[in-house]
Amino acid sequence: MRQWIFLLQKEMLENIRNFKWIWMPLVFIILAVQQPVTMYYMPQIIEKFGGLPEGTVLQFPTPSAEEVLAASLTQYNSLGILIIVLSTMGIIASERKSGVAAMILVKPVSYTSFVTSKWIGSMLLLWVSFFCGYLGAWYYTGILFEFVPFSIFIESLLLYGIWLSFVTTLTLFFNSFMKSSGMIAFITLTIIILLSVFSSTLSNALSWSPALLSNYVTQYLMMGVFPEEMTASLLLAIVSIIALLIASIFLFRKNELAA
Amino acid sequence: MNVLTVKELRKKFKRNNVIKGVSFELPEKKIIALLGANGAGKTTTLQIIAGLMNKTGGEIQFEGVEAGTDTRQMIGYLPQFPVFYQWMSGKEFLQYVGKLSGLSNEAAAKKTTELLALVGIADAGKKKIANYSGGMKQRLGIAQALIHDPKLLILDEPVSALDPLGRREVIELLKKLKTQITVLFSTHILSDAEEVSDEILFLHHGEIVESGSLEALTAKYKQPKITLVFERSPQSYIDQLHQALKIDEVDINGKEAVLLVNETDKARDIILQMSVEDRWPLVKFEMSKAKLEEMFLKVVQGQ
Numbered sequence: 001m002r003q004w005i006f007l008l009q010k011e012m013l014e015n016i017r018n019f020k021w022i023w024m025p026l027v028f029i030i031l032a033v034q035q036p037v038t039m040y041y042m043p044q045i046i047e048k049f050g051g052l053p054e055g056t057v058l059q060f061p062t063p064s065a066e067e068v069l070a071a072s073l074t075q076y077n078s079l080g081i082l083i084i085v086l087s088t089m090g091i092i093a094s095e096r097k098s099g100v101a102a103m104i105l106v107k108p109v110s111y112t113s114f115v116t117s118k119w120i121g122s123m124l125l126l127w128v129s130f131f132c133g134y135l136g137a138w139y140y141t142g143i144l145f146e147f148v149p150f151s152i153f154i155e156s157l158l159l160y161g162i163w164l165s166f167v168t169t170l171t172l173f174f175n176s177f178m179k180s181s182g183m184i185a186f187i188t189l190t191i192i193i194l195l196s197v198f199s200s201t202l203s204n205a206l207s208w209s210p211a212l213l214s215n216y217v218t219q220y221l222m223m224g225v226f227p228e229e230m231t232a233s234l235l236l237a238i239v240s241i242i243a244l245l246i247a248s249i250f251l252f253r254k255n256e257l258a259a
Numbered sequence: 260m261n262v263l264t265v266k267e268l269r270k271k272f273k274r275n276n277v278i279k280g281v282s283f284e285l286p287e288k289k290i291i292a293l294l295g296a297n298g299a300g301k302t303t304t305l306q307i308i309a310g311l312m313n314k315t316g317g318e319i320q321f322e323g324v325e326a327g328t329d330t331r332q333m334i335g336y337l338p339q340f341p342v343f344y345q346w347m348s349g350k351e352f353l354q355y356v357g358k359l360s361g362l363s364n365e366a367a368a369k370k371t372t373e374l375l376a377l378v379g380i381a382d383a384g385k386k387k388i389a390n391y392s393g394g395m396k397q398r399l400g401i402a403q404a405l406i407h408d409p410k411l412l413i414l415d416e417p418v419s420a421l422d423p424l425g426r427r428e429v430i431e432l433l434k435k436l437k438t439q440i441t442v443l444f445s446t447h448i449l450s451d452a453e454e455v456s457d458e459i460l461f462l463h464h465g466e467i468v469e470s471g472s473l474e475a476l477t478a479k480y481k482q483p484k485i486t487l488v489f490e491r492s493p494q495s496y497i498d499q500l501h502q503a504l505k506i507d508e509v510d511i512n513g514k515e516a517v518l519l520v521n522e523t524d525k526a527r528d529i530i531l532q533m534s535v536e537d538r539w540p541l542v543k544f545e546m547s548k549a550k551l552e553e554m555f556l557k558v559v560q561g562q
Contacts (some may be wrong), residue, residue: 003361007359010344014346098342099340099343100343100344102311103342103343103356105361106309106334107331107356108332108359108361108362108407145381201324256313257311
């Protein structure tokens with residue numbers, strides 16, 4: 001346990017020294033907060049830059065606060081995921097490639113601790129960044145539109161966070177046996193994209209897909225009730241995260257560090 | 260007492276047999292040199308012992324340790340090209356690996372200070388490793404290998420990447436470590452092995468082709484040789500010598516002639532006597548034993 005804490009401390013320190021603890025939360029805040037702001041000022045923006053012919057009358061229905069919050073969340077569907085994958089793509093692979101992983105693991109260091117400390121390290125970074133960003137969106141939505149109840153904010157945060165955690169864990173999984181971080185990012189993103197596309201086009205057949213979690217969260221925000229299919233999707237996401245983590249430990253141990 | 264016994268160690272990469280049944284023992288508190296040309300399998304052997312690579316067959320047995328237990332606590336390992344977390348300082352890295360190896364915070368800090376001084380980079384302890392020179396990284400590498408007081412220190416080419424001064428210092432360091440710890444180090448630089456090692460293992464194409472203490476090997480392979488340098492071509496004098504004494508081999512190179520003989524004492528008397536009597540234009544007369552390098556070539560070519 002003591003060793004595991006040192007490993008985690010190192011992950012945290014590294015992410016402070018390379019400024020991940022600054023830019024990740026910042027990017028997450030910018031991504032989410034711009035949504036309520038642009039939606040609020042949309043009529044003025046169009047008026048200023050739209051160049052609409054004179055006499056055009058545009059009626060914008062004011063979106064509900066829940067709609068705005070849901071729209072903020074969808075910002076993470078593409079850019080957010082891209083950032084998560086890019087920031088985790090070399091978490092183990094780069095250390096193996098450079099050889100520093102071998103320097104550490106010739107010491108009596110547990111392979112399980114090595115992998116799980118990295119997982120927890122990136123999870124902390126993800127959840128803190130996501131919380132900051134989404135909290136910002138909730139706050140601005142509240143100021144510019146209407147405050148969404150905090151309990152609903154927390155529930156949607158947890159649900160969507162599970163999906164983002166799935167993405168992080170999938171990236172870590174490919175890290176456990178591949179050395180090229182570019183390749184890891186490519187494969188992870190391809191899988192996420194395919195999963196999302198198939199799940200939303202075949203949403204009836206694949207209602208249990210973790211990729212639909214983001215849709216379910218949106219529905220929940222709009223309707224105020226959890227969609228029925230969500231339970232399966234949520235459970236599968238959690239089970240996948242655990243399974244991927246265990247597989248990562250197993251594959252990492254099996255691989256020869258020196259090769 | 261042996262710290263480590265390796266029996267019939269084998270390693271296969273796909274269809275390529277890299278290590279073909281290597282067996283040796285590492286006696287306690289001795290320095291053992293693993294000698295071999297590039298590609299002989301030195302690094303692979305060391306990596307398998309350090310646990311960074313799986314073996315295809317054979318046994319590695321630490322003294323007093325049951326097979327299958329984690330032996331990493333007992334081993335300090337320096338890879339051929341040590342790499343570190345560039346964003347850490349040397350001191351931070353040493354303390355980090357010290358704590359990972361089970362030292363308390365205070366013990367890790369104390370050991371770090373000691374080792375930084377021992378390897379001669381005490382001043383650079385607070386600098387970022389990214390700013391270290393190659394020699395400093397090598398020293399930090401040795402320090403990290405020693406941090407948890409291992410029983411066996413494995414060094415992969417510890418001096419190959421260093422300049423003459425750095426090489427000298429690492430050799431001196433190894434001499435200091437003698438009598439305290441067992442060291443297994445690989446090298447293709449024969450003079451280094453000759454200088455510090457108690458025992459030598461010759462690895463050639465994945466097999467141990469010769470091994471033993473330095474003295475035993477020299478005794479076995481030494482063939483005294485006599486080097487003569489004349490003012491002009493030595494051919495005619497060598498012809499004269501052939502009549503007076505049995506010469507195994509002659510190698511004439513310009514004005515220099517190298518003779519391999521068995522009865523050295525007799526050969527010396529005859530050569531010196533003839534050179535005086537016949538007024539040979541002799542510039543240099545030298546008697547020497549075969550060096551490790553020649554030994555190495557002989558062993559390898561004998562295969």
